Amino acid sequence: MNAAPHITMPLPPDGPAEELQPGTELLHGQYRIERFLNSGGFGLTYLARDSLDRTVVIKECFPESLCMRAGLDVHARSRSYSREFHSIVTLFIDEARRLARLNHPGIVGVHQVFSDNTTAYMALDYIEGKSLLEIIEDPRETPSPEAVQEILIKVLDAVAFVHDNSLLHRDISPDNILIDLTGNPVLIDFGAARERATRSSRVLSRMQVVKDGYSPQEFYVAGIRQGPPSDLYALAATFHHLITGEAPPDSQRRMAALAANERDPYQLLKGRVPGYAPAFLGAIDKALNVVPKERPQSAHEWLAMMETGPRQVTEGRVLEMDEDVMMSISRLVEETNRAVMEARQRSDHEGRAKPIEPPKLPERKPTFAWRSLYDDEEEDAGVASQFDTSPPGAEAESAVSPRRPKRRGHRPRPGRFGLLLGLARRLAARP
Numbered sequence: 001m002n003a004a005p006h007i008t009m010p011l012p013p014d015g016p017a018e019e020l021q022p023g024t025e026l027l028h029g030q031y032r033i034e035r036f037l038n039s040g041g042f043g044l045t046y047l048a049r050d051s052l053d054r055t056v057v058i059k060e061c062f063p064e065s066l067c068m069r070a071g072l073d074v075h076a077r078s079r080s081y082s083r084e085f086h087s088i089v090t091l092f093i094d095e096a097r098r099l100a101r102l103n104h105p106g107i108v109g110v111h112q113v114f115s116d117n118t119t120a121y122m123a124l125d126y127i128e129g130k131s132l133l134e135i136i137e138d139p140r141e142t143p144s145p146e147a148v149q150e151i152l153i154k155v156l157d158a159v160a161f162v163h164d165n166s167l168l169h170r171d172i173s174p175d176n177i178l179i180d181l182t183g184n185p186v187l188i189d190f191g192a193a194r195e196r197a198t199r200s201s202r203v204l205s206r207m208q209v210v211k212d213g214y215s216p217q218e219f220y221v222a223g224i225r226q227g228p229p230s231d232l233y234a235l236a237a238t239f240h241h242l243i244t245g246e247a248p249p250d251s252q253r254r255m256a257a258l259a260a261n262e263r264d265p266y267q268l269l270k271g272r273v274p275g276y277a278p279a280f281l282g283a284i285d286k287a288l289n290v291v292p293k294e295r296p297q298s299a300h301e302w303l304a305m306m307e308t309g310p311r312q313v314t315e316g317r318v319l320e321m322d323e324d325v326m327m328s329i330s331r332l333v334e335e336t337n338r339a340v341m342e343a344r345q346r347s348d349h350e351g352r353a354k355p356i357e358p359p360k361l362p363e364r365k366p367t368f369a370w371r372s373l374y375d376d377e378e379e380d381a382g383v384a385s386q387f388d389t390s391p392p393g394a395e396a397e398s399a400v401s402p403r404r405p406k407r408r409g410h411r412p413r414p415g416r417f418g419l420l421l422g423l424a425r426r427l428a429a430r431p
Contacts, residue, residue: 018069019044026116031058031123056111057124061092074119089120096122099190102165106158108188127186133174136242145275152239153303155185159235160299163228172234173214174241213237213247217255217290229295232302236287243273254290280306
């Protein structure tokens with residue numbers, strides 16, 4: 001996602017303009033495009049006004065390798081790309097909804113995600129200020145070591161909040177950290193959705209979602225596990241650039257040097273840059289280790305490495321509990337455990353006091369039913385009906401042999417008395 005740095009991108013000199021033109025309305029007039037800001041391989045970013053005349057940033061899902069614009073609508077470049085394009089639009093919407101749940105002053109806010117022009121958009125906070133990249137490139141705005149440390153602590157707060165919510169930023173760099181007019185740093189342009197898109201699209205898989213100098217080596221190789229230490233490497237590289245004026249050596253080159261048993265081209269900051277506490281620089285050096293397991297494993301761990309005193313926790317994170325709260329929780333746990341044990345003891349006592357009833361024997365059912373042995377079943381049935389005293393419908397409840405299921409519409413069969421009577425009649429009729 002992108003806020004609005006003070007950088008304008010000129011339109012291409014030839015070819016059709018893919019971006020929306022000023023005055024274009026989105027979501028039935030709720031947003032009006034003011035101007036185009038910039039583009040990337042996966043989206044276009046605009047400055048806009050909402051229906052309350054507030055300045056916002058609109059990001060349009062536009063993976064240019066897969067789609068093109070026809071009028072205002074966005075379509076896949078061919079039928080073979082249609083499924084991939086719609087899959088990436090779905091990822092875009094899903095990522096926007098996940099980011100909208102992150103309420104933190106160090107993370108750009110997502111106002112809304114919506115569908116229009118057969119693609120998806122998200123409306124973001126407009127952050128008035130400058131990016132760290134602009135500050136780095138302006139020699140008149142070199143921040144003091146105290147200011148750098150304060151900015152890093154606030155960014156680590158935001159990164160910790162992101163990771164605590166099981167998300168990765170995946171594109172931390174100087175151009176994706178804005179410093180607003182109050183001096184507060186804000187993370188923008190999360191790259192997790194772009195990384196997921198490259199894994200789900202055979203076309204976009206050829207595009208590397210990396211930035212040389214800032215991306216850790218695990219971002220270059222598909223299938224390698226990524227986690228919080230990956231974001232921390234990119235953050236350390238960003239502040240290495242802010243402190244020294246140069247980005248660190250590319251992680252791929254560093255890994256190649258280690259594989260060849262050569263010296264790591266990275267030079268430690270600790271002991272080399274004056275004005276900074278050794279623990280502060282040492283934490284950055286550790287986070288820039290090319291091996292993920294050798295870095296801090298969380299933003300909380302990084303903060304603990306460089307801090308020597310208490311600090312105020314930024315809003316959006318869970319505050320540390322004091323001793324009184326911890327004692328209250330301990331007493332609550334003890335009382336809960338005691339209540340559970342007493343309830344268990346009462347249950348065991350009641351179980352022993354209750355007399356044990358002997359098990360009931362299962363009701364035995366006949367295993368088969370008598371069947372007529374003669375061909376003239378209708379005659380036998382008529383005789384048996386004269387002696388049948390069972391209520392109407394009782395024949396439906398008679399036992400059925402498990403070996404021969406009951407057949408629908410079958411004539412009722414005589415009972416044992418009917419069989420004997422029929423046999424007697426036949427014997428009497430013999431000459």
